[in-house]
Amino acid sequence: MAKVAGALAVVALVLLALSFVEWRATPMAAATEPTLMPTTVPPTPTVSLAEYGRALFQAKGCGTCHRHDGLGVERVISMDDNPGLSLAGANGAPDLTHYQPDPAFVRSWLRDPQAIRPATEMPKLHLDDDEIEALIAFLQTNPAR
Numbered sequence: 001m002a003k004v005a006g007a008l009a010v011v012a013l014v015l016l017a018l019s020f021v022e023w024r025a026t027p028m029a030a031a032t033e034p035t036l037m038p039t040t041v042p043p044t045p046t047v048s049l050a051e052y053g054r055a056l057f058q059a060k061g062c063g064t065c066h067r068h069d070g071l072g073v074e075r076v077i078s079m080d081d082n083p084g085l086s087l088a089g090a091n092g093a094p095d096l097t098h099y100q101p102d103p104a105f106v107r108s109w110l111r112d113p114q115a116i117r118p119a120t121e122m123p124k125l126h127l128d129d130d131e132i133e134a135l136i137a138f139l140q141t142n143p144a145r
């Protein structure tokens with residue numbers, strides 16, 4: 001009877017010891033598993049804040065009133081050759097090609113021009129904070145005169 005109890009105790013100890021053994025998938029099994037995800041993810045194209053700002057300058061119509069020679073697009077009509085033209089410059093909008101922005105001022109200016117100069121012809125363009133920061137970043141790339 002003591003022998004049986006002893007044998008049972010040994011079996012229990014072996015089972016206890018085995019319960020601590022980690023069971024891993026064998027390398028062979030891992031290698032044969034089908035691959036569902038591509039192993040390399042293509043890089044996401046990135047655009048700098050200033051590049052985004054340049055695109056916004058065109059998309060938001062800033063170029064309708066302001067001349068800016070750094071837009072990366074040729075003007076179809078030269079404003080210099082057509083001084084009578086009602087666009088770009090004729091309404092007092094400054095040429096921003098060499099404009100050196102004071103970020104704090106431009107931030108509040110773009111948020112609400114009339115709040116700064118009630119008589120200004122520049123409209124409130126309903127830009128969000130990210131768009132304003134991008135436009136400032138673009139203007140900061142302006143070459144000094």
Ligand code: HEC
Nearest residue numbers: 060061062064065091092093094117120121122123125135
């Ligand atoms: C409808 C015409 C118009 C549009 C569109 C316009 N502006 Fe203006 N902007 C003006 C005028 C006019 C002024 C001169 C403001 C004044 O002194 O009254 C001006 C002034 C400015 C100034 C100079 C402020 C200063 O005195 O330092 C900046 C910078 C500027 N605009 C940026 C922009 C940007 C960026 C956009 C596009 C998001 C834009 N503007 C769209 C007409 C316009």
